[in-house]
Every structure is written in C-alpha cells, then in structure tokens.
Amino acid sequence: MGVPFLGEALAFLKDPFTFTLTRTRKHGNVWKTRILGDTTVFFAGPKAFSFFMNPENFTRQAGSPKFLQEILHHDAVPFLDGDRHRTRKRLLLSAFTEEALATYVPNIVRIFERFVTRWADGKERAVGDELSQLGFDIADMLFAGSSPEASNAEVAADFATMIKGTFAPPVNMPFTAYGKAIKARDRLRMYLKGSVAKNDGKGSALGVLKAARGPGGEQLSTTELEVELLHFYFAAHGGLTAAIAWLLVVLGEHPDIAAKLRSEADAKLPDGVPALAQIRGLPQARAVSREVLRAYPIAPTTFIGVAKRDLEIDGYGIRAGWKGAGAIWATLQDGTTFKDPTAFRDDRLGDDAVKALPEGAFVPQGGGPPEGHRCPGEALIQVVMPLFLGWFTRRFDLAWPAQDTTPAGAGLGPLPKDGVRVMITPRAT
Numbered sequence: 171m172g173v174p175f176l177g178e179a180l181a182f183l184k185d186p187f188t189f190t191l192t193r194t195r196k197h198g199n200v201w202k203t204r205i206l207g208d209t210t211v212f213f214a215g216p217k218a219f220s221f222f223m224n225p226e227n228f229t230r231q232a233g234s235p236k237f238l239q240e241i242l243h244h245d246a247v248p249f250l251d252g253d254r255h256r257t258r259k260r261l262l263l264s265a266f267t268e269e270a271l272a273t274y275v276p277n278i279v280r281i282f283e284r285f286v287t288r289w290a291d292g293k294e295r296a297v298g299d300e301l302s303q304l305g306f307d308i309a310d311m312l313f314a315g316s317s318p319e320a321s322n323a324e325v326a327a328d329f330a331t332m333i334k335g336t337f338a339p340p341v342n343m344p345f346t347a348y349g350k351a352i353k354a355r356d357r358l359r360m361y362l363k364g365s366v367a368k369n370d371g372k373g374s375a376l377g378v379l380k381a382a383r384g385p386g387g388e389q390l391s392t393t394e395l396e397v398e399l400l401h402f403y404f405a406a407h408g409g410l411t412a413a414i415a416w417l418l419v420v421l422g423e424h425p426d427i428a429a430k431l432r433s434e435a436d437a438k439l440p441d442g443v444p445a446l447a448q449i450r451g452l453p454q455a456r457a458v459s460r461e462v463l464r465a466y467p468i469a470p471t472t473f474i475g476v477a478k479r480d481l482e483i484d485g486y487g488i489r490a491g492w493k494g495a496g497a498i499w500a501t502l503q504d505g506t507t508f509k510d511p512t513a514f515r516d517d518r519l520g521d522d523a524v525k526a527l528p529e530g531a532f533v534p535q536g537g538g539p540p541e542g543h544r545c546p547g548e549a550l551i552q553v554v555m556p557l558f559l560g561w562f563t564r565r566f567d568l569a570w571p572a573q574d575t576t577p578a579g580a581g582l583g584p585l586p587k588d589g590v591r592v593m594i595t596p597r598a599t
C-alpha cells in the first residue's frame with residue numbers, strides 16, 4: 171500500500187507501465203495498492219479486465235483524480251457514466267464512422283507528405299520531436315479544422331506544456347508545471363472556441379461533430395463540443411505520435427517485414443491518395459499495426475472507476491467505493507494469452523487470430539462495447555497505422571542507424587530513447 175496517503179502514487183506516476191507490470195507479475199491478475207489516499211485495485215488479463223469494464227461493477231463517475239478532471243474538464247466523456255455518457259458517446263462516435271473516416275484520409279496523407287518528404291534527403295536525423303508535431307497537426311486538422319498545409323507551432327507548444335503538467339504534482343502555482351499546464355489549457359480553450367465558431371470543419375471531425383444528431387434530435391452544445399475537442403487532442407496526440415514512431419522502429423529493425431509490407435502495398439494501393447476500401451485491403455499492415463499496439467507501451471491503464479457495490483472475483487473481495495482500473499499494458503504482456511509476449515511477431519494478430527481471442531485480451535484502447543468507455547479513436551488508429559505503413563513503404567527506402575529504442579519518458583506514449591534516428595531516401599527500385 172506504500173506510504174500513508176500518497177501510497178504508491180509516485181512510483182505509479184513515474185512509470186505506470188513498469189509499475190503495473192511488475193505488480194501483476196508479483197501478485198497475479200487482481201491486486202491492490204493505494205494512490206493519493208484511495209485504495210485502488212488493478213485488473214489484468216482477459217477475465218479480470220472484462221470484470222472491470224462491466225458497467226454493473228464499476229462506474230467512472232468521480233473515478234479519476236481531481237487534478238486530471240480539472241485539466242480536461244469534469245464534464246468530459248471519460249468522467250461521465252449512465253445516460254449522460256451514452257448520449258454524449260453516441261454523438262462522438264459519429265466522427266468515427268466509415269463515411270467520416272474516408273473524408274479524413276486525403277488531409278492525413280497531405281500531412282504525412284509534408285513531413286516525410288522533407289526528411290527524405292538521405293541525411294541521418296532524429297525525427298522524434300517532429301513526429302510529435304506531425305501527431306499534433308493531424309489532431310489539429312481533425313479537431314480544429316485547421317489546414318493540413320502548415321503546422322501551428324504556437325498552439326502545439328501550448329499543448330506540449332499542458333501534457334507535461336498533467337502528470338506533474340498537481341500544485342497549481344504560476345511557476346509549477348501543473349500551474350503552467352492550466353494556463354496553457356486556458357489558451358487552448360480560447361483557440362478551440364475560435365475554431366469551433368469560425369471553421370466549418372469540412373474533411374475533419376469538427377465538421378462531422380457539428381452536424382451530429384442523436385435519434386431524438388440530441389446534438390452537442392457548443393460548450394460540450396469545446397470540452398470534448400480539447401479532450402480529443404489529449405487522447406489522440408500521445409497515441410498517434412507513439413504509434414507512428416513505433417511503426418518506423420519496426421520498419422527499421424525488421425527490413426524483412428518492411429519488404430512484405432511493400433509488396434502488399436504495391437499490389438493494393440494506387441499511386442495517389444488511397445480510398446478507405448483500399449486501406450482496408452492491407453491485412454498484413456493491419457496485423458503489424460495491431461502487434462505494434464500490443465508490443466509497445468502506449469496507454470498503461472484505463473481511466474479510473476469506482477466499485478458500485480461489494481464485489482468478488484476469483485475469491486478476492488473488493489469493497490464498494492474502492493477505486494479500480496484496467497491494467498492495459500500488463501494484459502497485453504500476458505504470457506497466457508500471448509505466447510512469448512516480449513517478442514514482436516508480424517503474423518501474431520491477423521484478422522482470424524484476433525477474432526479467436528477472448529474478450530478483454532487485446533485492449534490497447536480499452537475494451538467492452540463502443541458505446542461504453544472503449545476508446546472511440548480505435549477506428550481512426552486502425553486506418554492511420556496501416557495507411558502509414560502502405561504509403562511509406564511504397565515511396566521511401568529507410569536505413570536504420572544503430573540506436574537505443576528502449577521506451578523512455580512517463581505518461582501516455584513514451585517514445586524510443588534515441589529519438590527515432592532515420593536515414594530516408596526516395597524509393598530506388
């Protein structure tokens with residue numbers, strides 16, 4: 171349980187991936203600790219993870235730490251439950267339909283082109299920081315309706331300040347990381363208020379969400395839209411950036427896999443911008459993308475919930491009011507579900523293999539039904555990652571200098587230690 175009140179919060183915040191994995195290896199799939207005064211139970215493995223995701227057992231209402239609710243907004247979808255959550259989530263899911271996703275592809279490809287073409291001069295460079303800008307530009311295009319032709323460095327800098335302070339000790343003073351994060355968040359809110367008011371959002375999620383209507387005519391109010399869009403940046407940026415970074419690591423460290431992906435893309439993709447159906451026609455790229463989300467640490471846990479009543483699982487008692495969370499990383503590294511879990515296998519998570527997995531096994535973006543607290547961005551990521559693999563291998567050759575690719579840094583989506591060192595040239599053959 172750690173020290174009084176704080177418990178093991180510092181170890182958890184310092185490196186939530188190692189913390190939850192080592193505790194699961196030590197205690198098994200259901201174990202408890204204390205985080206900032208709250209007894210908190212972690213659930214790892216398919217059975218325990220699904221137990222936590224069952225809305226009969228845990229509610230997300232008042233689950234997450236106050237400092238996180240304060241930064242994002244206490245009325246944002248991860249902190250809601252019941253009817254309010256269902257209505258809000260249904261409207262947000264309209265931004266991730268096949269129809270909506272198809273409209274985002276041209277702008278996403280334009281952003282890939284803008285960055286990778288500039289890197290493709292054969293010079294050795296670390297692209298980690300620029301990948302973070304690339305991830306931000308995709309989020310900015312999708313959620314503020316900004317142009318894919320240019321980077322908004324000023325707003326990206328505010329966003330980086332907000333992210334940095336989110337997982338810092340929650341002391342709101344002008345000179346603390348958390349205090350600076352709150353100020354940056356306020357500037358981002360003004361930026362989003364302006365974007366929502368003036369941008370029609372054509373070809374972006376902003377446009378789709380503005381037009382979204384529920385079966386009873388429900389729609390997102392301007393305030394709800396601004397609140398959710400800010401959360402979307404937060405939810406999307408770290409994952410997007412990390413996902414593309416690890417795709418480059420796989421292409422660099424496994425030239426055999428890169429060759430397979432290139433021949434698949436040559437067979438299935440056009441020279442220009444691919445249609446969504448053509449991206450769906452890349453099963454190998456899909457399997458590699460899934461294995462990247464399983465094998466590399468991006469999201470350590472779900473958001474935190476509260477036990478709705480006294481519960482029991484595998485003989486363990488959980489008291490009503492205790493906090494709980496799904497241990498995502500520990501579940502993805504579960505050796506019972508995934509043989510030799512630390513090995514990267516490009517054919518491990520093909521379509522049939524994924525279908526054969528138990529509920530609650532492959533949960534990089536949470537689990538359960540879409541209208542629950544499962545990540546709505548899953549559908550977008552399942553397009554962006556195979557698209558990047560097909561698009562990149564068709565156009566560029568990648569040489570991979572020796573480097574340390576150990577995941578480094580706290581929070582969401584730690585990046586490879588040496589910053590993703592690449593030597594990219596336009597495709598020779």
Ligand code: HEM
Pocket residue numbers: 247248249259401402405406407408409410413468469471472473474498534535536537542543544545546547548550551
């Ligand atoms: C690789 C990229 C991503 C990863 C690994 C990821 C992971 C997650 C995880 C673990 C959760 C928590 C699930 C829970 O608490 O049960 C979540 C929730 C969420 N994510 Fe993502 N995410 C990613 C990308 C995105 C993107 C691109 C968007 C938006 C466009 C997004 C929007 C959200 C939202 C709105 C929620 C809250 C859902 C709710 O509580 O109902 N995520 N994500």
